[in-house]
Amino acid sequence: MSKTIQIASPGQFADLLKSSRIVVTDFYADWCGPCKQIAPIYEQLSAQLSRPNQITFVKVNTDTQKEIASQYAITSLPTFMLFEQGKQVDKIQGADPRKLQAVVKKLVAAAEGPSSGLGSSSSGSGSGSSWRVGDLPKGYxxxxxxxxxxxxxxxxxxxxxxxxxxxxxxxxxxxxxxxxxxxxxxxxxxxxxxxxxxxxxxxxxxxxxxxxxxxxxxxxxxxxxxxxxxxxxxxxxxxxxxxxxxxxxxxxxxxxxxxxxxxxxxxxxxxxxxxxxxxxxxxxxxxxxxxxxxxxxxxxxxxxxxxxxxxxxxxxxxxxxxxxxxxx
Missing domain, CATH: 2.60.120.470 (PITH domain)
Structure with missing residues (x-):
C-alpha cells in the first residue's frame, strides 16, 4: 500500500509541514505526461523512506489545489519541493529521476545523522546503512x-x-x-x-x-x-x-x-x-x-x-x- 499522502486542502498541507520533520512534495497534474512518467519512482521513494511524523511524501494536484500551487509559485510541472521543519530547503523542476533520488536521499541521510535522534528508530532509507555493518565497496x-x-x-x-x-x-x-x-x-x-x-x-x-x-x-x-x-x-x-x-x-x-x-x-x-x-x-x-x-x-x-x-x-x-x- 502506498504511503504517499494526497493533499486535499491547504490546511492539511500546513499541518503536515508542522507535524513531520521532512516533507517531500510532488506538485503535479493529471494531464501532465512527465508527471505520470516519474510517478512510479516517486512512489518507490515514498515506500522506502516514509516514516510516521518524520519523513512524509505528499502529492499536490495543482488543478484542484490552486491555492497551494499559487502560494509556492508553481510555474512548471512536475515540481518537487523538500521541506525540513516547515522550511523549504530544495526545489526540483522537471522529471529528472536521478536528481530527485539524489536530493531526497541526501536530505534523509542528513536527517539521520548522529545529532538528529532519528537513526536508531528509523524505518530506513534506501541504503539502510544505519543498521548494517561494514563499508560499501570503494567506488560503488x-x-x-x-x-x-x-x-x-x-x-x-x-x-x-x-x-x-x-x-x-x-x-x-x-x-x-x-x-x-x-x-x-x-x-x-x-x-x-x-x-x-x-x-x-x-x-x-x-x-x-x-x-x-x-x-x-x-x-x-x-x-x-x-x-x-x-x-x-x-x-x-x-x-x-x-x-x-x-x-x-x-x-x-x-x-x-x-x-x-x-x-x-x-x-x-x-x-x-x-x-x-x-x-x-x-x-x-x-x-x-x-x-x-x-x-x-x-x-x-x-x-x-x-x-x-x-x-x-x-x-x-x-x-x-x-x-x-x-x-x-
Missing part, C-alpha cells in the same frame, strides 16, 4: 532503489509472512530491533512447501551489479522446525520473467555461490561478491535459493540490498532482454 553505492517493485515476483513464499517488497525495505529487521526473531509483524519472507525460493528482480535502469547483501535472522533456538539461512544461491541475469524451479535446473546459472557460517556477520547479513564482469549490463536478476544451511524444511530471508552502479534508464514497464554472453 547502494542501488536497491533501482528495483522496479511493481515487477517483483517471488515463488514458494509462505503467505503468513511478509511480501516480496518486504525484502527491499531499508528498515531495521525486527529480529535485530528486539533481539529475537519471533515478532508478530513477521517482516521477513519464509519459503512454504520446501526450502527453495525463486526471486525475480527487474530494474528501472541497467545496472552494474557488484555485490548482493542478504540478511537472514532465523531463531537461535534448537527448534528443528525453525527456518534456515540460505546456503546455495544461483543467479541468472537478464531474464524477461521469473524462472520456474524446473526451468532453472535446465539453464546454466550466471553464477552459483555456496555460503557458510563464517559468511554471516553480526547483523545476520552475508555479503555476496559477484563475478563483476558477468554483471555489467543487467536489466533483471533472478535469485534462486536452492537450499538452506541445515536440515530444516524452510528458508528465511529478511532483507536484500544491491550494490553497484546505475546505467542507462530503461522505459518504465518494459523489460528488454539484454544478452549476457560476456567474457570472464
Amino acid at each position: 553505492g547502494d542501488v536497491t532503489d533501482q528495483v522496479d517493485v511493481k515487477g517483483l515476483e517471488l515463488l514458494n513464499a509462505d503467505s503468513d509472512f511478509g511480501t516480496v517488497r518486504t525484502l527491499f525495505e531499508g528498515s531495521k529487521p525486527t529480529g535485530l530491533q528486539n533481539g529475537k526473531a519471533g515478532e508478530k509483524t513477521k517482516d521477513w519472507v519464509e519459503s512454504d512447501t520446501d526450502e527453495q525460493l525463486m526471486l525475480f528482480m527487474p530494474f528501472q535502469s541497467t545496472l552494474k551489479v557488484h555485490t548482493l547483501q542478504i540478511t537472514s535472522l532465523p531463531p537461535t533456538s534448537e527448534d528443528d522446525e525453525a527456518p534456515m539461512r540460505p546456503k546455495t544461491l544461483q543467479f541468472y541475469t537478464n531474464r524477461p520473467h521469473i524462472l520456474g524451479f524446473e526451468e532453472a535446473d535446465d539453464i546454466p546459472a550466471t553464477q552459483a555461490i555456496e555460503l557458510s557460517e563464517k559468511d554471516w556477520d553480526s547483523t545476520g547479513t552475508a555479503t555476496v561478491s559477484l563475478r563483476f564482469v558477468k554483471f555489467q549490463n543487467v536489466s533483471s536478476l533472478v535469485l534462486f535459493v536452492v537450499d538452506g544451511e541445515g536440515s530444516g524444511e524452510k528458508v528465511r530471508v529478511d532483507r536484500i540490498r544491491i550494490i553497484g552502479e546505475t546505467g542507462e534508464k530503461r522505459e518504465l514497464g518494459k523489460l528488454e532482454k539484454i544478452g549476457d554472453e560476456q567474457g570472464e
Whole structure:
C-alpha cells in the first residue's frame, strides 16, 4: 500500500509541514505526461523512506489545489519541493529521476545523522546503512532503489509472512530491533512447501551489479522446525520473467555461490561478491535459493540490498532482454 499522502486542502498541507520533520512534495497534474512518467519512482521513494511524523511524501494536484500551487509559485510541472521543519530547503523542476533520488536521499541521510535522534528508530532509507555493518565497496553505492517493485515476483513464499517488497525495505529487521526473531509483524519472507525460493528482480535502469547483501535472522533456538539461512544461491541475469524451479535446473546459472557460517556477520547479513564482469549490463536478476544451511524444511530471508552502479534508464514497464554472453 502506498504511503504517499494526497493533499486535499491547504490546511492539511500546513499541518503536515508542522507535524513531520521532512516533507517531500510532488506538485503535479493529471494531464501532465512527465508527471505520470516519474510517478512510479516517486512512489518507490515514498515506500522506502516514509516514516510516521518524520519523513512524509505528499502529492499536490495543482488543478484542484490552486491555492497551494499559487502560494509556492508553481510555474512548471512536475515540481518537487523538500521541506525540513516547515522550511523549504530544495526545489526540483522537471522529471529528472536521478536528481530527485539524489536530493531526497541526501536530505534523509542528513536527517539521520548522529545529532538528529532519528537513526536508531528509523524505518530506513534506501541504503539502510544505519543498521548494517561494514563499508560499501570503494567506488560503488547502494542501488536497491533501482528495483522496479511493481515487477517483483517471488515463488514458494509462505503467505503468513511478509511480501516480496518486504525484502527491499531499508528498515531495521525486527529480529535485530528486539533481539529475537519471533515478532508478530513477521517482516521477513519464509519459503512454504520446501526450502527453495525463486526471486525475480527487474530494474528501472541497467545496472552494474557488484555485490548482493542478504540478511537472514532465523531463531537461535534448537527448534528443528525453525527456518534456515540460505546456503546455495544461483543467479541468472537478464531474464524477461521469473524462472520456474524446473526451468532453472535446465539453464546454466550466471553464477552459483555456496555460503557458510563464517559468511554471516553480526547483523545476520552475508555479503555476496559477484563475478563483476558477468554483471555489467543487467536489466533483471533472478535469485534462486536452492537450499538452506541445515536440515530444516524452510528458508528465511529478511532483507536484500544491491550494490553497484546505475546505467542507462530503461522505459518504465518494459523489460528488454539484454544478452549476457560476456567474457570472464
